[in-house]
Amino acid sequence: MAFREYKIGCMMFGFALSFSMFVTIFLPGIDISSMSSTKVALEKQLTYGWETGFNYYDPFLQGKDKPIKVVLSKDPRTGAAIDKTNAYVFPAGTHFPNGLTHDNILGEKVQEVSRDKGRVGEASEEAGGVFLVRVDADDTPYIEFATATRGWTADAVLKASDQQLLAGSGKTMFVREGCWWCHTLLPEQTQDWQTFGRPPLVGDFNGESPTTFGSDRKAPDLLHVGSRNSSREWMTMHFFNPRLVQPHSIMPRYDYLWGTKDAEGNTIDLHAWDKEYMAYAAGAEGSIYPPEVPTPASDSEARMLIDFVLNLK
Amino acid sequence: MLKYLFSKEENIPQGTAALFFGISSIAWFIIGTGIGSFNAAKLAFPDWYHGLYALQFGHMRQVHVHAVIFGWIGMAFAASMMYITPALGNTRLWSEKLGVWNCMLYNVGLVLALSLLWAGVTSGREYSDHIWPIDLYIAFIMVVPWSLNVWMTIINRRTQGIYTTNWFFAACMFMTVITFLVGNLPEFFHLTGLNEAYMTWWFAHNILGLLITPVAAAITYYIVPKITGNPLYSHRVGHLHFWSIVVFYSTPAAHHLMSSPLPEWLKSFASVEGVLILVPAVAYVCNILLTMQGKWSLFVSNIEIKFTITGVLLAIPLNMQGGFQQTRAINWYIHGTGWIVAHAHLALLGFSTFAEAASVYYGMQVLLRRKLYSASLANFHFWMLLIGFSLYWVSMTISGLIQGAAKIYEVPYVDVVIAEHPYMIVRWLGGTMVFFGNIIWMYNMVMTARAGAVIPVGRQPVEIAYTR
Numbered sequence: 001m002a003f004r005e006y007k008i009g010c011m012m013f014g015f016a017l018s019f020s021m022f023v024t025i026f027l028p029g030i031d032i033s034s035m036s037s038t039k040v041a042l043e044k045q046l047t048y049g050w051e052t053g054f055n056y057y058d059p060f061l062q063g064k065d066k067p068i069k070v071v072l073s074k075d076p077r078t079g080a081a082i083d084k085t086n087a088y089v090f091p092a093g094t095h096f097p098n099g100l101t102h103d104n105i106l107g108e109k110v111q112e113v114s115r116d117k118g119r120v121g122e123a124s125e126e127a128g129g130v131f132l133v134r135v136d137a138d139d140t141p142y143i144e145f146a147t148a149t150r151g152w153t154a155d156a157v158l159k160a161s162d163q164q165l166l167a168g169s170g171k172t173m174f175v176r177e178g179c180w181w182c183h184t185l186l187p188e189q190t191q192d193w194q195t196f197g198r199p200p201l202v203g204d205f206n207g208e209s210p211t212t213f214g215s216d217r218k219a220p221d222l223l224h225v226g227s228r229n230s231s232r233e234w235m236t237m238h239f240f241n242p243r244l245v246q247p248h249s250i251m252p253r254y255d256y257l258w259g260t261k262d263a264e265g266n267t268i269d270l271h272a273w274d275k276e277y278m279a280y281a282a283g284a285e286g287s288i289y290p291p292e293v294p295t296p297a298s299d300s301e302a303r304m305l306i307d308f309v310l311n312l313k
Numbered sequence: 314m315l316k317y318l319f320s321k322e323e324n325i326p327q328g329t330a331a332l333f334f335g336i337s338s339i340a341w342f343i344i345g346t347g348i349g350s351f352n353a354a355k356l357a358f359p360d361w362y363h364g365l366y367a368l369q370f371g372h373m374r375q376v377h378v379h380a381v382i383f384g385w386i387g388m389a390f391a392a393s394m395m396y397i398t399p400a401l402g403n404t405r406l407w408s409e410k411l412g413v414w415n416c417m418l419y420n421v422g423l424v425l426a427l428s429l430l431w432a433g434v435t436s437g438r439e440y441s442d443h444i445w446p447i448d449l450y451i452a453f454i455m456v457v458p459w460s461l462n463v464w465m466t467i468i469n470r471r472t473q474g475i476y477t478t479n480w481f482f483a484a485c486m487f488m489t490v491i492t493f494l495v496g497n498l499p500e501f502f503h504l505t506g507l508n509e510a511y512m513t514w515w516f517a518h519n520i521l522g523l524l525i526t527p528v529a530a531a532i533t534y535y536i537v538p539k540i541t542g543n544p545l546y547s548h549r550v551g552h553l554h555f556w557s558i559v560v561f562y563s564t565p566a567a568h569h570l571m572s573s574p575l576p577e578w579l580k581s582f583a584s585v586e587g588v589l590i591l592v593p594a595v596a597y598v599c600n601i602l603l604t605m606q607g608k609w610s611l612f613v614s615n616i617e618i619k620f621t622i623t624g625v626l627l628a629i630p631l632n633m634q635g636g637f638q639q640t641r642a643i644n645w646y647i648h649g650t651g652w653i654v655a656h657a658h659l660a661l662l663g664f665s666t667f668a669e670a671a672s673v674y675y676g677m678q679v680l681l682r683r684k685l686y687s688a689s690l691a692n693f694h695f696w697m698l699l700i701g702f703s704l705y706w707v708s709m710t711i712s713g714l715i716q717g718a719a720k721i722y723e724v725p726y727v728d729v730v731i732a733e734h735p736y737m738i739v740r741w742l743g744g745t746m747v748f749f750g751n752i753i754w755m756y757n758m759v760m761t762a763r764a765g766a767v768i769p770v771g772r773q774p775v776e777i778a779y780t781r
Contacts, residue, residue: 006475013484013559017491020563023582024515025495028567031576032507041506051503053437054444061433096507105505175437178371188572190645195723202507202574209505210437213513213573215657217649217716218356220726243360248731250359256366274363 003013021225036107037099038203039141042133045097045207046143047311052171053210057095061176064171065095065305070161076152079160083131087146087161092128100143106206109140118144130157160246170308173301175210177254181220183311197224220249226312235306240293241277257302262294294313317413327405328680330412330462334392335673335680337420339755341384342666346748348377353741357734367431375430375442382525383451384423386661389669390528391419394482395465396676397535401479402470407462416460436500438509440517445500448725452493452633460486477551479532484559488523494517511575514771515566522562522590526660529624529668530554530597536621536671537604540775541611546603550596557593561586562672568639572648580641587639594632601625615775617671621697624667646721651733655706662702662747670698670754677758678774683765688778690757697750704743712736 037045049066050057057065068089075082090096099105100120113136114120120143123129129147136142146152158164174180187196200223205211229235234245239257242249260270276291296302319323354361355370362368399406406412426447429435435442463482467475475483496516500510516578532722538545545551567575602625602770605611611618634656637643648655678685685691712733719729 010481012556016559017488017563020560021388021491024564024566025512028511028576028579029508030578032511035507043326051719054434059434061435080710098503140314175435176433178374178433180437181371181374184649186573188645188648189574190572191721195720195726199572200574202576204574205506207505209499209503210513211506212437212509213510213570214439215517215569215649215653218651219730245728248727250356250730250737252355252359253369255362271364293580 005122035112035202037206040204041140041206045099046131048168048171050095051209054177061172063172066168069165071163073162076156076160087157088131090128096125097207113142116140116188119148120145122148124270126178128154165307165311166304167308167311169304173305180212180214184217185220185223187221187223196221200285226310237293244290258296259300263297268294322410323411328396329409331392332680334388335677337514338385338388343751345380345385348365350744350748352377353744356565357737357741371452372431372433372516376427389673391459393532393672398463398466401476404471406464411458414460419455422455438513443687448497478531478535480555481527485524485528492519509674514569518566525665527558529665532668532672533601537601540618541608543604546600550600554593554596561589570762584640588636598628617675620667620671624664627663631664646717650713650716651709655709659706679763682768683761686757686765690753694750694754697746701746705740708736708739
């Protein structure tokens with residue numbers, strides 16, 4: 001018996017699916033890829049490094065292989081006072097974000113200025129170095145490789161810095177701990193301007209991965225949270241136990257990100273803390289204040305996450 | 314199971330792969346809904362289980378999602394395909410041995426994938442959370458052998474034409490493989506920025522639209538005519554359903570990102586295509602409900618039809634929501650709120666789960682040649698699922714509308730959290746009912762295998778459901 005082979009049907013199916021993928025992948029792909037990076041995108045790339053999800057260099061999402069964002073108020077080479085400047089330190093061996101290693105990420109003009117004026121072509125991952133985000137006279141943002149243009153070495157910049165933010169490692173924590181299941185980083189264009197601030201622009205994401213566009217918002221948007229609340233003390237208490245500062249919060253406690261020792265080297269006993277806190281929450285006699293929240297150690301995951309959140313301006 | 318892994322093909326009884334997939338799917342359904350219920354408790358009472366750091370919400374949420382999608386829905390689909398495809402082709406499954414290995418490696422892969430997500434090893438992309446080595450494992454070890462079995466069974470069929478259900482099975486497996494490999498390109502090749510964001514939702518949209526809903530529909534195309542004895546109302550309307558799924562359902566991915574800064578033409582295009590999803594939806598629902606003509610008493614008396622038709626009826630609000638909630642006029646209000654969570658559960662726990670549950674109920678009875686151990690327990694399961702789901706859906710829809718209102722009136726966020734609290738409790742209650750219902754189901758199925766009355770040769774389970 002000769003069976004029907006459904007040749008026409010298979011061809012139509014192939015054609016329909018190919019056409020659908022042409023319209024929904026190829027066309028948007030070329031359109032999106034033609035978007036030029038904004039200053040925000042350059043800052044994000046230099047803050048978060050290569051990848052903040054699973055990758056070769058940080059397979060267990062511990063916040064490895066990340067640049068350090070520093071705030072400078074004096075020139076690290078000469079010691080002369082300068083305007084407050086953000087610099088992005090890539091210790092030797094740290095992987096660069098896509099915008100520094102691939103064409104077509106920054107946008108034609110931005111890449112051209114970064115190459116000619118910013119001398120980013122001289123940077124290498126093996127040697128590491130220091131980057132700045134600058135804007136030229138035509139308002140084009142660009143990346144400057146300060147190690148070449150100003151002689152700022154990574155060590156000198158770290159030494160001269162007023163503040164060091166492990167915001168890149170913090171974004172890894174943000175992804176790993178699932179913060180983005182409730183907190184979006186995407187104020188909506190339609191109605192979030194007043195409450196959560198300016199929605200991002202098309203060019204704000206170039207080179208970022210993952211962008212963590214979650215579907216679900218069970219909590220405030222955080223894209224500009226550092227501008228609304230810049231208190232490190234508040235953030236520390238809030239991460240340790242959100243109910244300390246916001247009694248109605250349903251956020252999980254992130255006290256386990258403190259690790260075993262606090263900043264003074266004292267052992268953290270979460271169980272004892274919880275017992276004391278529950279007595280306080282139940283209104284036990286003599287329990288007027290909640291127990292003290294330990295200060296996170298400088299290499300703790302809690303510190304990274306707090307740095308990330310405070311850096312969301 | 315182990316003894317069949319190394320048996321010769323001819324020594325493996327027909328339906329073995331489908332049975333293993335079926336029982337695994339129920340086990341994963343219990344695990345998935347159990348985790349879901351636990352997560353819901355966390356949202357209602359964040360400090361209740363404090364100290365169980367291993368079960369942090371941020372780690373467990375995606376474990377719930379992937380346990381139900383890949384474990385329950387995926388394996389129930391595999392079970393259904395592995396007995397329906399040969400039945401419709403009047404032949405055997407192409408390779409039972411491949412099916413048994415596929416089931417074993419599917420379970421192993423799923424344990425591995427969920428353990429990694431649990432540990433926080435994630436790509437950070439919703440619905441494609443798995444890291445790329447796991448993506449490759451899923452594509453080539455879990456999905457391709459399964460697809461191969463379906464395609465080869467259809468090619469080796471002993472019937473002239475191909476029935477509607479089998480078009481869907483073959484095409485959806487193909488589209489799933491493509492969606493999986495293309496949708497994860499950002500991970501394979503480290504694509505970044507809006508391309509990564511868009512591809513994440515392209516994947517999420519297509520895995521739902523080209524696998525989960527059409528395969529569930531295809532299952533009902535088999536179950537309803539098979540049990541009622543009525544022929545499918547219209548083969549041509551089936552064609553309309555199939556082709557409009559391929560053309561319209563594969564294109565509106567960008568409507569998941571309506572208020573993000575994607576190109577405006579893309580959002581408008583996606584939104585129009587999104588409304589056109591109503592074409593396959595209406596064609597499908599009409600076709601199935603009209604197939605029921607003259608046999609509506611089975612909706613009350615027969616457990617498989619009860620499940621199937623409930624699923625089909627739930628597809629009506631599902632598609633009405635789906636078609637319109639993504640338009641700019643509505644999306645701005647409900648985007649990112651509990652409404653969306655409710656809608657996602659309407660698709661997966663409502664429409665899709667009810668169709669697959671019917672298929673697993675029916676398939677296990679036919680393959681074991683044993684009548685259901687207890688019709689009362691099956692009815693109990695049905696009502697636990699339906700009431701539990703309804704509580705969940707209604708409470709999350711209300712909480713979504715609260716969030717939407719709070720969004721436009723700029724209410725401080727914590728007031729939204731306070732207002733949502735009662736609904737979070739109801740959601741937990743509903744989810745827990747589904748979880749307990751599934752435990753009863755597992756018991757019923759295990760007892761069916763052990764102690765169900767043997768179905769005489771030539772009889773259908775539906776015919777003897779009420780004979781003692």
